[in-house]
Amino acid sequence: MSSTLRLLWFVPPSLAVVADASGMTAGLALQAGRNASSDAQFEALVSDRADTVVTAMDNVMDWNLRPGPRDFCLVAQLERTTPLTVVGQRGRATLGDLRTTTILVDAPGNGFIVALRAMLADEGIGPDAYALEPVGGVHERHDAIVSGRGDATLLGPPFDAMALESGLSRIATVQEHYPAFPGQGLVVSAGALKRLRPALSAWLLSLEKARRSIAGAPEAARQALALAGFSASSADAMLRATPGSLLPSRAGIELLIEQRRRCGLPGAETTYEKLVETSALPGS
Structure with missing residues (x-):
């Protein structure tokens, strides 16, 4: 059984920041680090350099098609x-302006x-009308576009x-188009879950306590995020994204499956039941 949990994320989720600031993770052996890309997350999981990652939940559908354990699952929605x-860039104002970009x-x-x-597909803009250039996670993309x-x-x-x-243009938001779009999830390999369950369950319990604390004392949570270096506007956005439950949203995951199908991407034949494993959640 594992007493240490090795985590990777792009940016610490608000639940983790509040849990740590409030002492809710006391006694847990957490080793958390930032990663540069989802591919780096995948490689860390496959090579056993990480136990779990906080990532876009769509990634599970792609990762389970790659060489590796092919048993990655979502254990929580954070x-x-x-x-x-x-x-x-300046002058790009609408989704239509992304043709030939x-x-x-x-x-x-x-x-x-x-x-x-x-x-873009909803706007009639197919994949041949633009180019996708991999540069890495959100930090790397920000630095590149700026x-x-x-x-x-x-x-x-x-x-x-x-x-x-910095002067760049706001074109649209995903939430304006897809109100049910879900936030990041916690991903593990099902094969490693038995070994990880004690530490994983303990951390998820601390996140559940943080979730309830945010609902009851949002100003204290806002201060914790400010002390962690987040701006007031970023802290407010993160707090607004606090989940109503750690249970992965069925509507959200089914939206992700449909988006993948809409784009003609592999992995869309899966189901909520195949992607979600709830045994480590508090009360399970």
């Missing part, structure tokens, strides 16, 4: 939604880009606000 803004992505076939690909590389990208807090403050 955000109600991930606020995502399509940010463009280069869009900076983490990976072209999985993650948040699937939502943008679906948005430096003038590419024409547009998807960014979440706090990087979306930072990009707009």
Whole structure:
């Protein structure tokens, strides 16, 4: 049985920040680090350099098609939604302006880009009308687009606000098009779950306590995020994305499956039941 949990994420989720600041993780052996891309997350899981990752829930559908254990599952949802803004260079004002452009992505076939690909398809803009350039996670995409590389990208807090403050254009948000779009989830290999369950369950219990604390004392949570370096606007966006439950949203995951199908991407033949494993959640 494992007493240590090795975590990777792009940005610490608000639940984790509040849980740590409130002492709710006392006694847990957590080793958390930032990663540069979803591919880096996948490689870390496959090579046993990480036990679990906080990531876009769509990634599970793609990762289970790659060489590896092919048994990755979602054990929790850590955000109600991930606020995502399509940010463009000056002069790019609408989704229609993304024809013949280069869009900076983490990976072209999985993650948040699937939502943008679906948005473009809804506008009649097919995959041959634009190019996808992998540059890495949200931090890397922010730095690239602000430096003038590419024409547009998807960014979440706090990087979306930072990009707009630097003079880039707000084109659209994923939530405007898909209100049920779900936030990031916690992913593990089903084969490793028995070994990880003690530490994983303990951490999820601390996140559930943090979730309830945010609902009851939002100002204290806002202060914890401020002390962690998040701006006021970013902290507010993160708190608004606090999930109503750690149970992965059926409507949200079914939306992700439909978006993948809409874009003609593999992995869309899966179901909620095949993707979600709830045994580590508090009360399970």
